[in-house]
Amino acid sequence: MSLLTTLARLEAVRSGRAEPLATVRHRHLSERPMVLVPLTTAGESGAPLAVMLGTDRDAPRLHLVPQPLNRTLRFDFLAELAADLLPYLESFAEDVEQIEGSEKDPETGEKTQVFRELCADAPQLIVPNGAGVHHLALIGRSTRFRRTAEDAEPGPYPAPLRVPLLGRWLTHLTDRAQVPGSSLLLPMTGLLSRHWATGQSHLEDQHLAARLAWHDPPEGLGGARAAELVETGRDEHGQLLHPPAGPATDPRFDEFVLGPAISRYDAAVTALQHAAEQRDGTAAERARAAVRAAVDQLEQVLTAVLLPTWRDVWRGLELLRALPSAGHLEERWTGDRWSYTGHRDRLAAGEPPQPRQDDAVTAARKLAQREREQTRLDVQEALDDPLAMAEHRLAGEAFAGVVADVVLEYDTTGRSPKPRPLVTLHTADRPHADLGREVHRVHGPSTQKAEIVAVDPAEGTITVRVLSGMGRKKEPEPGSLPEPGEPVTFTLFELTVRQSAPLPEPDDTPWTHGGPPGAASVPAAPASEEWE
Amino acid sequence: MAQLNPGAGSGPEHSPGAAADAAVARILAATVHPPAGAPRGVVVDSPPGAGKSTLVVRAARELVGAGERLMIVAQTNGQVDDLVGRLAEKAPELTIGRLHAADSRPGPEVLKHANVTPSDKVADLVEHDVVISTSAKWQWVRAEAPWRHAIVDEAYQMRSDALLAVARLFERALFVGDPGQLDPFTVVGTEQWAGLSYDPSGSAVVTMLAHNPQIEPHRLPVSWRLPASAAPLISRAFYPYTPFRSGTGPGDRLLTAAVRPDGSALDAVIDRAAEHGWALLELPARHTVRTDPQAVAAVAATVRRLLDRGLTAHSEQGEAPLTADRIAVGTAHRDQAAAVRAALLKAGVPVDGTVGPAVTVDTANRLQGREYDVTVVLHPLSGRPDATAFHLETGRLCVLASRHRHACIVVARAGIAELLDEHPSTEPVQLGVPVAFPDGWEANHQVLAHLSGHRVRLR
Structure with a gap:
């Protein structure tokens, strides 16, 4: 945790309200995000219980599994979810723009102009918290390999047609969510903690409602007290007034509300089967009504625990939308659009689902991409937001000041003299500025490097020699150097992101990493499980 | 190879020198003349200061002597420059290519050797006996004719x-x-x-061994750097299953002071360290910011006093005054190192190595592979309210506690043992990940228990 974040948290403790950590919004928000609040069943990892989703705050849709242990019902639920979610995910696939690029012919080496399709926009899923992202990843993993009736060997329990496709989309979205700065799938708690500090611990911040309590605490009640009420307040039946944002449910809800409701459903289903066996028409009619009533009741209780979180997520979006968007959002969102377009193309090309585990080369590529994007994100946030830059200044990795003096000097070692002007600035910052250290000018007319030649902490001055970004002439291009009196910022870190080194193709995996992933990765037969 | 046979110990067959020589001979044979069907890799596990660099130089000479061209991969530019300097000096008959990035020229001390050619293009260097670069630079090399042999130095640091x-x-x-x-x-x-098995963020050696289970790692059994006072503790705390011993016996290494102690806590701590090889300078318990001003001041004052006392280091290599360049200060974080550097400057201690002998102040990551006579360590857990995985990492403490030839002085706030007890390791258990022994928690307790016997309180 940086010094500035600690300070903001302390201020939040004192003021009793969330304090800003950013002056702009650092993540892209879609015009039409899909909010999705999942719930899971206690006792089985990744077993879905219900989902509330929709793009309209006033029209949430609920899907549920009346008996979460029953695989047939689970796949009925997943089919419903696929029917609801896939049209949204696919709705961005048609509207494309053509991006011009060039491709090198591998044989002649000639460059030819090519056009690639890039989807004009991409979907965005918002879930309440990081555990929600993990839950979607589990659903993706458990469904993308399922065989359907269309497969050559569908097996004893073919999944509904679109379910494996849903799994592949969820896998893609949750994998992309691992890339720093990406915005296809975002947890609301993560979004809020990037932009505001509360006076509670990071662990407590994972509770969406408790986090939001710091944003608008009731009159006369500090954030801490408001958050505590949200976390612990219960009604006369012992049920939480504000259920947790999931995917796990409150154990007392499970015990006193959900469990009995599921038992009623089970009893009704058993009665229905019994009636069917006995060929008793009236009893069957009665039992069918009982099943419907039991499902209705489950819908009612699950809606009741999901709605508060649903509203919280939209409230969070409202807070975030009030912030002006950061300068580099468009660029990063373009990366997300490429990611979406790429997955669309892989599906269209009939490629197999993402493998169970990455091979050595793919894992290394993903790691390199994530590290590159993390660096890009840090740099871009610092450039977009003075508060983010302030963290670097406090850490001694940047300094800002006002130009006191510019002295034109020349490097005469070469054939023609090159301008190497000295710029002295007044600053209260204390960078880790070793002499000779390379620094980079922020928001200059072009990228500009300089090196530190003198530091005087007593006077509060730092002198740098500008090394580049002044044009090719003897005199520096007008406007390429800061004027006395002008505020400037330099960073000790590079402002562009270095390319990652090339990796071999998976088929060229070397002996140190087990050789090419060939035959060894044939998927094992699916583990047998109890189905109903 | 005088260093490999200092003649200390009891009998010739049990002497550290003989044991080390035998291990080196086995490694060289496996590397230079591998039997048919032998695995493609040879792994050498080396405790701190066990003659790893000497081994690399010898292996390079013998491989080139056998008619091979050779590439060497190290992890940082500093390590590459160190290695180039050592090779150029010890093996003047080799032609050495120093491959560097376009925007980072190697240090001047490397280029003074006549048999070293620097270049940022591998094509200029392929005809050299040995080409050395960082793994980051090697990744960009597109070579038509690959080398038959490579030496990977500091391989456990390589990802x-x-x-x-x-x-x-x-x-x-x-x-x-x-x-x-x-x-x-x-x-x-x-x-x-x-x-x-190929977790891309894991260590290169772990991955390679997982895919080549027939490789048995070799071990270097003797630390020539660590004194007799340090080797048993470091071996027990950090290498419990692969013990090693010191190449020197008790009393072989001595620190003597020209200036008598003035009765202060600082002098007491220096004298303890000189006598026992370890000392703990303990400040009163307190939760502090990372750059704890009092602890930083105590570190700086200790270094200042070390220089003022006119210490002389006596060892099997002769005696030498303890000058600034033989002292290092180790910290966990970069901002702590910066704070210590500033405090030392204020105390008039040189910290800039480019203008003369200077005290090295750096983080554990950057001190890896380095060696000094005396080290002063700001304990990673000093003043902290919590013990995170970063601060508990076994390697961090091991690096900090094993850079010295004579003595190590640890500066810390009281209460670390209690802090450890309040923060047992709670990292999630990952399936398939081998459990690392010893864990940082256990190692920290071991070192602390030993240090508490050499404690001096600073009020």
Whole structure:
């Protein structure tokens, strides 16, 4: 945790309200995000219980599994979810723009102009918290390999047609969510903690409602007290007034509300089967009504625990939308659009689902991409937001000041003299500025490097020699150097992101990493499980 | 190879020199004349100061002597420059190519050797006997004719994905490294790959061994750096299953002071360290910011006093005054190192190595592979309210506590043992990940228990 974040948290403790950590919004928000609040069943990892989703705050849709242990019902639920979610995910696939690029012919080496399709926009899923992202990843993993009736060997329990496709989309979205700065799938708690500090611990911040309590605490009640009420307040039946944002449910809800409701459903289903066996028409009619009533009741209780979180997520979006968007959002969102377009193309090309585990080369590529994007994100946030830059200044990795003096000097070692002007600035910052250290000018007319030649902490001055970004002439291009009196910022870190080194193709995996992933990765037969 | 046979110990067959020589001979035979069907890699686990660099130089000479061209992979530019300097000096008959990045020229001390050619293009260097570069630079090399042999130095610090990118360049490799030092790291989440044999964020050697189980790592059994006072503790705390011993006996290394102690806590701590090889300067318990001003001041004052006392280091290599360049200060974080540097400057202690002998002040990551006579360590857990995985990492403490030839002075706030007890390791258990022994928690307790016997309180 940086010094500035600690300070903001302390201020939040004192003021009793969330304090800003950013002056702009650092993540892209879609015009039409899909909010999705999942719930899971206690006792089985990744077993879905219900989902509330929709793009309209006033029209949430609920899907549920009346008996979460029953695989047939689970796949009925997943089919419903696929029917609801896939049209949204696919709705961005048609509207494309053509991006011009060039491709090198591998044989002649000639460059030819090519056009690639890039989807004009991409979907965005918002879930309440990081555990929600993990839950979607589990659903993706458990469904993308399922065989359907269309497969050559569908097996004893073919999944509904679109379910494996849903799994592949969820896998893609949750994998992309691992890339720093990406915005296809975002947890609301993560979004809020990037932009505001509360006076509670990071662990407590994972509770969406408790986090939001710091944003608008009731009159006369500090954030801490408001958050505590949200976390612990219960009604006369012992049920939480504000259920947790999931995917796990409150154990007392499970015990006193959900469990009995599921038992009623089970009893009704058993009665229905019994009636069917006995060929008793009236009893069957009665039992069918009982099943419907039991499902209705489950819908009612699950809606009741999901709605508060649903509203919280939209409230969070409202807070975030009030912030002006950061300068580099468009660029990063373009990366997300490429990611979406790429997955669309892989599906269209009939490629197999993402493998169970990455091979050595793919894992290394993903790691390199994530590290590159993390660096890009840090740099871009610092450039977009003075508060983010302030963290670097406090850490001694940047300094800002006002130009006191510019002295034109020349490097005469070469054939023609090159301008190497000295710029002295007044600053209260204390960078880790070793002499000779390379620094980079922020928001200059072009990228500009300089090196530190003198530091005087007593006077509060730092002198740098500008090394580049002044044009090719003897005199520096007008406007390429800061004027006395002008505020400037330099960073000790590079402002562009270095390319990652090339990796071999998976088929060229070397002996140190087990050789090419060939035959060894044939998927094992699916583990047998109890189905109903 | 005088260093490999200092003649200390009881009998010739049990002497550390003989044991080390035998181990080196086995390693060289496996590297230079591998039997038919032998695995493609040779791994050498080396405890701190066990003659790893000497081994690399010898292996390079013998491989070139056998008619091979050779590539060497090290992890940082500093390590590459050190190695180039050592090779150029010890093996003047070799032609050495120093491959560097376009924007980072090697240090001047490297280029003064006549047999070293620097270049940023590998094509200029392929005809040289030995080409040395960092793994980061090697990853970009596109070579038509790969080398047959490679030596990977500090291989446990190399990340698995870096090895993946460079392994196409060689057929066989000698991996040399210290398994007890800091593991490679990344700033992004990698849980997804935990437990995979080729986890890209893991160590290169671990990956290579997982895929080549027939390789038996060799061990260097003797630390020539660590004194008799330090080797048993470091071996017990950080290498419990691969013990090593010191190449020197008790009393072989001595620190003597020209100036008598003035009765202060600082002098008491220096005298303790001189006598026992370890000392703990303990400040009153307190939760502090990372750059704890009092602890930083205590570190700076200790270094100042070390220089003022006119210490002389006596060892099997002769005696030499303890000058600034023989002292290092180790910290956990960069801002702590910066704070110590500032405090030392204020106390008039040189810290800039480019203008003369100076005290090295750096983080554990950057002190890896370095050696000094006396080290002053700001304890990673000093003043902290919590013990995170970063601060508990075994390698961090191991690096900090094993850089010295004579003595190590640890500066810390009281209460670390209690802090450890309040923060047992709670990292999630990942399936398929081998459990690392010893864990940082246990190692920290061991070192602390030993240090508490040499405690001096500063009020």
